[in-house]
Amino acid sequence: MENKDRKLYRLDELPDYKVASDYSDVRGWKIVDADNRTIGKVDNLWVNKDMQRVVYLDVNVDKELIEDSKREIHDTIANQNEREFMYRDGDSHLIIPIGSVTINKDTKIVQANSIGYDTFRKTGRYDTQHYFDRNYERAVLRSYYPDEEFRSGNDSDDDVFYSRKEFGDR
Template identity: 80%
Template sequence: MENKDRNLYRLDELSDYKIASNYSDIRGWKIVDADNRTIGKIDNLWVNKDMQRVVYLDVNVDKALIDDSKNEIHDAIANDNGKEFVYKDGDSHIIIPIGSVSINKDTKIVMANSIGYNTFRKTSRYNQQHNFDRNYERRVMNSYYPDDESRFGSSDDDTFYNRREFDNH
């Protein structure tokens, strides 16, 4: 959201915000799909300032999940065997709505309950150096919940974020 009306912020941008004592700081934790396949690590949390709550997890996607068949252009460097790639920081981030996961404080693992591995592989990624806009949010939500596509048309934050996908159990 590249304008003065911006309302989503990374938690680490907000010095006066901290995680409530009854919630775990899940940054750095592994996130898996329902079949326990690794999606990536939680890099940050996206906070809606007006609502004063986390709405998205910012996930640095695991290299194995990146779908090279999308014909994306990446600044990549092949190592000696030509199979491994090192992506520039930020080329492999996705957002996941907080209500779409369950958090296991004992194992320090976050599980995406209803979104499959292949959906994550095909989900549009963003560069963490740039803030995303509502169109990106809609594309991601439509990839996660294609049957509910019409529900993500609203641009009003109260309407857009007041749904089960953003419910912070």
Template identity: 75%
Template sequence: MENKDKNLYRLDELSDYKIASNYSDVRGWKIVDADNRTIGKIDNLWVNKDMQRVVYLDVNVDKGLIDDSRNEVHDAIASENGREFIYKDGDSHIIIPIGSVSINKDTKTVMANSIGYNTFRNTSRYNTQHNFDRNYERRVMKSYYPENEPGVNYDSDDDTFYNRREFDNH
């Protein structure tokens, strides 16, 4: 589905883009939470083309984390119409803002510094066949950073939405 307003692309969709030489290509690396519990593996990187930078890590969630939350109804995150959701088969990916992690080049591990295992377990996932939209981004950001409410405007345009510490790639 082509969308002329689409601003986020997987890095592997952009043949003319590559990772800058001073950054690690973390695709395929393990990601852990602050307590070193496995969240999953980095599957891809989401790039904001207008800003010409990576804004999200695309994580294929570890089976253990999925099993911990399978068929649970999570009332912490509601869909836009106010109803609760249950994960569907294939919903095995989450996005993590690039500024929310640190990278250990020696161990090829990415660490989510301030987001705990239970938050990841309860965060809405998406299916790579359907990608995600801004509403999904808002739900994820509210899940990871509930303390930012109500002061953060998650409804803002791209420049404002991605111009905060959660998207700073150090």
């Protein structure tokens, strides 16, 4: 995505922005799935600059989860199942909508409310050297919430797209 079209920025790219005093800065905190299995660590926060709010956690995925994904791909290829290769080297981050987690200030752990380990293992990841687009956002949301509708229609408008419950304050 070209810079002129960008609406999402990592918090560390915005020197004049900081986490509001009534919210926790969860960068560096461990993130676990709904069953307390480790997913990784929160590496950064994705901010919609126009809306001036955090919409995603940027998670550096745990090596074990990556290895589990590689084993699944190997098994799939070995069984000649018709599934495309999912990840490239360097694809070690994923995004989680901020409204999909619970933040425990006491333990400094972020927990995905209803997303399990297998879902995270299968969710598309990205390389932090590249930015992602709305199509990637939709694909991630579909992987987390397969029963919900995430179609392209009028959700190109940020106010519409980020008004979903998955982006609500927790």
